[in-house]
Amino acid sequence: MATAFKTVEPLEYYRRFLKENCRPDGRELGSITTADGSALVKLGNTTVICGIKAELAAPAVDSANKGYIVPNVELPSLCSTRFRSGPPGEEAQAASQFIADVIENSQMIAKEDLCIANGKLAWVLYCDIICLDYDGNILDASAFALLAALKNVQLPSVTINEETGLSEVNLKQKNPLIIRKHPVATSFAIFDDTLLIVDPTAEEEDLATGTVTIVTDDEDRLCSVHKPGGSPLTGAKLQDCITRAITRHKEVKKLIDKVIKSIKPK
Amino acid sequence: MAEEEEEKMAAAGGGCCLRPFSCEQGLLSRPDGSAAFLQGDTSVLAGLYGPAEVKGSKELPDRAALEVLLRPKVGLPGVVERSREQLLRQTCEAVLLGALHPRTAVTLVLQVLSDAGSLLSCCLNAACMGLLDAGLPLSSLFCGVTCALDPNGAIVLDPTTRQEQEARAVLTFAIDSTERKVLTATTKGSCSVEEMQQCLVAAQRAADTIFQFYRDSVRRKYSKS
Amino acid sequence: MKATPLSNCERRFILRAIEERKRLDGRQCYDYRNVRISFGADYGCCIVELGKTRILAQVSCELVPPKPNRPTEGILFFNLELSPMAAPGFEPGRQPELLVKLNRLIERCLRNSKCIDTESLCVVAGEKVWQIRLDLHLLNHDGNIIDAASIAGIVALCHFRRPDVSVQGEEVTVYTPEERDPVPLSIHHMPICVSFAFFQQGTYLLVDPSEREESVMDGLLVIAMNKHREICTIQSSGGIMLVKDQVLRCSKITAVKVAEITDLIQKALENDQKVRKEGGKFGFAESIPNQKITAFKMESATVDTNNVEEQAEEIITKADPPSEVFAKPILHTPGTAQIGEGMENSWGDLEESEKEEAVEEEGESEVTAFECEKIETEDTSTMRETKDEPIVLSDSEEEEVVILEPQELPKKTRTQTSSKQETTSKKAFNKRRKKKRAAH
Numbered sequence: 001m002a003t004a005f006k007t008v009e010p011l012e013y014y015r016r017f018l019k020e021n022c023r024p025d026g027r028e029l030g031s032i033t034t035a036d037g038s039a040l041v042k043l044g045n046t047t048v049i050c051g052i053k054a055e056l057a058a059p060a061v062d063s064a065n066k067g068y069i070v071p072n073v074e075l076p077s078l079c080s081t082r083f084r085s086g087p088p089g090e091e092a093q094a095a096s097q098f099i100a101d102v103i104e105n106s107q108m109i110a111k112e113d114l115c116i117a118n119g120k121l122a123w124v125l126y127c128d129i130i131c132l133d134y135d136g137n138i139l140d141a142s143a144f145a146l147l148a149a150l151k152n153v154q155l156p157s158v159t160i161n162e163e164t165g166l167s168e169v170n171l172k173q174k175n176p177l178i179i180r181k182h183p184v185a186t187s188f189a190i191f192d193d194t195l196l197i198v199d200p201t202a203e204e205e206d207l208a209t210g211t212v213t214i215v216t217d218d219e220d221r222l223c224s225v226h227k228p229g230g231s232p233l234t235g236a237k238l239q240d241c242i243t244r245a246i247t248r249h250k251e252v253k254k255l256i257d258k259v260i261k262s263i264k265p266k
Numbered sequence: 267m268a269e270e271e272e273e274k275m276a277a278a279g280g281g282c283c284l285r286p287f288s289c290e291q292g293l294l295s296r297p298d299g300s301a302a303f304l305q306g307d308t309s310v311l312a313g314l315y316g317p318a319e320v321k322g323s324k325e326l327p328d329r330a331a332l333e334v335l336l337r338p339k340v341g342l343p344g345v346v347e348r349s350r351e352q353l354l355r356q357t358c359e360a361v362l363l364g365a366l367h368p369r370t371a372v373t374l375v376l377q378v379l380s381d382a383g384s385l386l387s388c389c390l391n392a393a394c395m396g397l398l399d400a401g402l403p404l405s406s407l408f409c410g411v412t413c414a415l416d417p418n419g420a421i422v423l424d425p426t427t428r429q430e431q432e433a434r435a436v437l438t439f440a441i442d443s444t445e446r447k448v449l450t451a452t453t454k455g456s457c458s459v460e461e462m463q464q465c466l467v468a469a470q471r472a473a474d475t476i477f478q479f480y481r482d483s484v485r486r487k488y489s490k491s
Numbered sequence: 492m493k494a495t496p497l498s499n500c501e502r503r504f505i506l507r508a509i510e511e512r513k514r515l516d517g518r519q520c521y522d523y524r525n526v527r528i529s530f531g532a533d534y535g536c537c538i539v540e541l542g543k544t545r546i547l548a549q550v551s552c553e554l555v556p557p558k559p560n561r562p563t564e565g566i567l568f569f570n571l572e573l574s575p576m577a578a579p580g581f582e583p584g585r586q587p588e589l590l591v592k593l594n595r596l597i598e599r600c601l602r603n604s605k606c607i608d609t610e611s612l613c614v615v616a617g618e619k620v621w622q623i624r625l626d627l628h629l630l631n632h633d634g635n636i637i638d639a640a641s642i643a644g645i646v647a648l649c650h651f652r653r654p655d656v657s658v659q660g661e662e663v664t665v666y667t668p669e670e671r672d673p674v675p676l677s678i679h680h681m682p683i684c685v686s687f688a689f690f691q692q693g694t695y696l697l698v699d700p701s702e703r704e705e706s707v708m709d710g711l712l713v714i715a716m717n718k719h720r721e722i723c724t725i726q727s728s729g730g731i732m733l734v735k736d737q738v739l740r741c742s743k744i745t746a747v748k749v750a751e752i753t754d755l756i757q758k759a760l761e762n763d764q765k766v767r768k769e770g771g772k773f774g775f776a777e778s779i780p781n782q783k784i785t786a787f788k789m790e791s792a793t794v795d796t797n798n799v800e801e802q803a804e805e806i807i808t809k810a811d812p813p814s815e816v817f818a819k820p821i822l823h824t825p826g827t828a829q830i831g832e833g834m835e836n837s838w839g840d841l842e843e844s845e846k847e848e849a850v851e852e853e854g855e856s857e858v859t860a861f862e863c864e865k866i867e868t869e870d871t872s873t874m875r876e877t878k879d880e881p882i883v884l885s886d887s888e889e890e891e892v893v894i895l896e897p898q899e900l901p902k903k904t905r906t907q908t909s910s911k912q913e914t915t916s917k918k919a920f921n922k923r924r925k926k927k928r929a930a931h
Contacts, residue, residue, distance in 0.1 A: 097349035229356025232447030239810040255820040262825040282796040290786040295543040307532040313576030375576035463803035483787035
């Protein structure tokens with residue numbers, strides 16, 4: 001009934017709600033949460049914001065019990081003079097692919113958890129990662145923002161009405177997403193073929209002769225070793241990077257836990 | 267046929283075996299350098315133009331501007347190809363002595379001819395042979411090696427598509443020819459630090475075989491002059 | 492990259508040769524270049540070489556809903572790409588006029604000739620049909636792309652096998668090649684294009700023009716025909732007037748050439764099928780000639796992976812163990828915390844306001860905002876001071892820690908004390924820099 005009313009008289013539908021000082025999705029007037037989960041991360045000047053939007057869709061035929069996660073990294077022209085407006089450039093596309101790989105490799109979210117009804121209904125998580133200020137090390141910041149935002153996602157419970165076959169969304173009852181792994185990326189710039197610098201700025205990235213990004217999870221397993229060309233490194237040097245990345249993972253994990261804990265009581 | 271080969275590999279000792287390699291250089295008439303590289307049934311064709319005149323916006327004052335294009339066999343290049351192009355370009359840039367040809371453009375086009383596993387390493391090998399065939403100055407050579415970790419944790423070198431699908435993790439390295447250092451690394455799936463280091467050592471050993479193959483192909487090419 | 496234009500003397504040379512009924516590659520006027528067909532390991536994949544012109548073709552299929560106006564017909568999709576590899580003038584992402592023209596011709600040759608039975612591609616009427624997609628990639632351009640493309644296209648379509656399907660009620664089952672043998676497409680006939688180049692307003696005629704000849708020709712006539720001598724499409728371009736006899740003569744030549752090529756295609760297809768049946772070797776690796784000195788083959792090689800574990804272990808043990816000292820997160824407000832010492836960034840640097848960052852933080856209380864300044868930010872800021880200051884360049888706790896000014900900081904605990912020192916020195920430096928700027 002309500003949906004029919006909404007379709008026929010969308011404006012009136014909204015007015016009724018607003019009269020009661022609330023909005024159709026259950027929020028009170030005044031708050032501006034537009035995403036299901038979000039986070040802002042700053043690494044020095046590099047600022048990245050991640051918003052997670054959840055939508056419902058039918059799962060793919062060949063993986064009926066799985067939902068979707070669609071990450072996208074945007075490097076708009078406002079974040080640095082090096083980017084132009086228009087379709088995403090190589091760096092943005094490579095970063096999107098990297099984030100998609102991290103999600104896939106680490107299995108941070110079991111896609112089965114996103115399924116509501118087998119073959120019928122599943123969640124699609126659109127993870128939009130937007131860079132607001134570009135000062136290097138975009139991969140670390142993006143991966144971190146994604147993780148923090150996912151930790152913060154609250155999905156409403158959805159049930160399928162047996163009789164009608166329609167889905168019912170219960171906005172009152174929200175559940176956090178189960179995050180199975182916490183992948184954290186740590187990037188290094190290689191200077192003059194020998195020197196390793198952790199967390200490089202844009203200036204350093206430009207001057208560097210190569211970059212390495214290591215992603216580790218809670219059990220110190222490697223989710224990604226991403227070294228796209230650049231100066232050659234020995235296995236021992238790579239090991240040093242990994243060691244540093246493991247320490248870094250613990251630091252970041254602590255930070256996330258603390259923040260998540262701090263907003264829970266509310 | 268693929269099954270037979272796998273059986274053969276298993277018999278040869280734990281899958282630490284490279285598939286048959288072949289390479290043909292200079293097979294295209296238009297590009298300045300070209301090479302087809304085959305690893306088993308995986309094959310990639312590389313065509314290279316340059317150093318040539320560069321378009322204004324791409325010009326670099328101190329070195330040659332390298333562009334790498336990866337063309338899939340079906341459909342148009344997407345995000346996966348873009349990210350691989352970046353990886354391949356930065357790998358080639360690391361060995362190409364571009365400073366010897368400032369204000370020029372070098373275009374390397376890689377066309378996937380067939381994918382039967384270890385595609386990225388085949389792209390790397392084709393790219394290096396293409397650079398060699400074009401006679402561009404290089405500081406060292408590089409080769410691509412893909413390692414897969416099967417469910418039991420054993421290392422499989424140069425895996426086929428099926429071995430890649432079954433694997434827990436697939437790691438691809440580009441190894442340089444001077445000191446067997448890692449130029450490029452990329453992984454799929456997750457593995458422990460020890461496993462990664464083991465794969466790297468195995469890849470470095472496989473690189474010796476591949477560089478010998480490079481050397482033999484080039485020697486054969488220049489055998490009549 | 493720019494295409495090299497043809498010089499006037501080259502143009503005159505080629506035209507003069509044609510007038511003397513000579514061609515640069517030594518062919519006669521009506522000679523076709525050698526056609527070589529090689530198949531890939533996958534079904535529906537082939538490379539066709541016409542002289543030095545080389546085209547890769549791949550056919551793929553997918554189950555899709557049919558077009559509403561043709562619910563019982565499968566969908567065909569053809570796409571020819573001029574890869575930037577083929578010639579220096581071809582640029583990625585651009586559709587030159589030539590490409591549009593070629594694609595339209597392929598469409599007319601393969602679709603409008605109704606050589607593929609589209610009704611046999613229907614699985615469930617109005618719901619599911621096969622979409623057959625043909626991708627053609629020009630790898631090397633040495634003239635007469637259209638003939639090579641039409642041969643490659645039809646060969647790939649004939650070679651292709653789609654998965655078998657069965658329909659039971661509403662359930663559609665697609666079988667893998669292991670379960671059921673894939674089925675070939677039903678192809679009625681094989682249309683093949685033959686090109687004729689005209690020079691001097693139609694006085695001279697050449698079959699199968701090369702790239703150089705194409706660049707000096709006045710007009711082009713393309714005839715697509717099958718072996719039953721049925722013309723499937725005919726197109727004259729370049730704005731030359733042809734007499735009726737000339738067109739007739741061309742169609743007669745076409746009939747001969749098409750018969751030859753069809754024979755060759757059938758032989759190649761039969762040969763490939765025989766090899767596959769007998770379990771022999773097939774795929775591109777087999778098509779590389781052994782005797783060429785530019786080609787080299789290596790048999791499957793074993794790589795010794797003994798004591799790989801030991802060697803890996805050695806690297807790991809030699810490296811420093813992960814540090815046990817972590818930075819403690821500092822909580823600002825609920826939802827906002829940071830690690831690392833440096834609260835500063837250079838956002839307010841230009842305005843020379845030092846306290847600005849503090850204000851910045853409060854702004855983002857709405858969503859969970861994280862402040863994450865890492866310990867490593869110190870490294871970065873020191874970088875800028877390289878000009879005149881002894882610097883501390885540290886990259887984590889490995890031996891690479893380059894300390895130009897030997898400080899007494901113990902290796903593993905480079906957190907609180909040392910970073911404070913750095914920050915103070917940096918502040919002093921910043922002030923100095925500001926003074927400098929003011930002086931300018």
